[in-house]
Amino acid sequence: MSLNANDQCTRNDVYAAMCPCRDMLDLLANKWSALVIGVLEPGPQRFGQLKVRLEGVSPKVLSRTLKRLEEHHLLTRTVYAEVPARVDYELTELGHSASAPLKHLRDWVEANVLSDGPA
Amino acid sequence: MSLNANDQCTRNDVYAAMCPCRDMLDLLANKWSALVIGVLEPGPQRFGQLKVRLEGVSPKVLSRTLKRLEEHHLLTRTVYAEVPARVDYELTELGHSASAPLKHLRDWVEANVLSDGPA
Numbered sequence: 001m002s003l004n005a006n007d008q009c010t011r012n013d014v015y016a017a018m019c020p021c022r023d024m025l026d027l028l029a030n031k032w033s034a035l036v037i038g039v040l041e042p043g044p045q046r047f048g049q050l051k052v053r054l055e056g057v058s059p060k061v062l063s064r065t066l067k068r069l070e071e072h073h074l075l076t077r078t079v080y081a082e083v084p085a086r087v088d089y090e091l092t093e094l095g096h097s098a099s100a101p102l103k104h105l106r107d108w109v110e111a112n113v114l115s116d117g118p119a
Numbered sequence: 120m121s122l123n124a125n126d127q128c129t130r131n132d133v134y135a136a137m138c139p140c141r142d143m144l145d146l147l148a149n150k151w152s153a154l155v156i157g158v159l160e161p162g163p164q165r166f167g168q169l170k171v172r173l174e175g176v177s178p179k180v181l182s183r184t185l186k187r188l189e190e191h192h193l194l195t196r197t198v199y200a201e202v203p204a205r206v207d208y209e210l211t212e213l214g215h216s217a218s219a220p221l222k223h224l225r226d227w228v229e230a231n232v233l234s235d236g237p238a
Contacts, residue, residue, distance in 0.1 A: 014157075016156075021232045025153065029148050029152070029224060031141070031144050036227065038134075056136030087128065100227070103226060112143075
C-alpha cells in the first residue's frame with residue numbers, strides 16, 4: 001500500500017506535516033493554551049478573570065487563543081443576556097481530557113526550573 | 120510578607136509573568152520543541168536526521184529551536200572533527216526528564232484528534 005496525503009491524515013502521527021494532529025499539537029503545545037486550560041479546569045470563567053490569571057497576556061492574544069480553543073471544541077463560549085453582557089468560557093469534555101497532559105507539563109516546569117535562590 | 124518581582128521568581132508559578140518558569144513553559148509548550156525532544160529520546164541525532172523526522176520544519180526554525188533547547192540545558196550539541204563536520208544533538212538528563220510530559224501531550228493529541236475517516 002502506498003501513502004498519499006489523505007492516508008497520512010488518517011494515521012494520527014504528530015510527526016506528519018499533513019496530519020490534523022499537527023494542528024492540534026500546535027494549539028495545545030502553546031504557552032497560553034496550556035495556561036488557559038489550567039485556569040478553566042475548576043469551572044467556567046469570564047474573559048476578565050482569565051486575563052487577570054494569565055499575567056502579562058494581551059487581550060488580543062487571549063481572544064485569539066480562546067477562539068482557537070473553541071474552534072477545536074476544547075471549550076465553549078456562552079453569552080448571557082445581561083447588561084453588561086456576560087460571556088463565560090468553559091471546558092468541554094475534550095478540553096477536560098486535554099487538561100491532564102497540560103497539567104503534567106506545567107507541573108514538570110514548576111518542579112524543574114531552578115529558582116533564583118531562596119526568598 | 121509582601122511580594123516583589125524577585126520574590127515572584129522564587130515561587131515557581133507558571134502563571135506569574137516574571138517567573139523563569141514562564142520562559143521554560145514557553146520553550147516546552149511549543150510544537151517544534153515537543154517534536155524535537157521526542158525524536159531525541161532514543162539517542163543522539165544529527166541536524167539532517169532531525170529535519171527529516173520533523174516534516175515541514177524549516178532549517179531556520181529547527182536551528183532556533185535547537186539553540187533555545189541547548190541554552191536551557193535540555194540538550195547538548197557536540198561537534199566532531201570529521202570532514203564534513205558532524206554535529207550531534209543529544210538530550211541531557213533534564214531533557215530526558217522533560218520528555219515524559221511531552222510524550223503524554225503528543226500521545227493525547229494522537230489519541231484524541233479525529234482522523235478524516237478510514238483510508
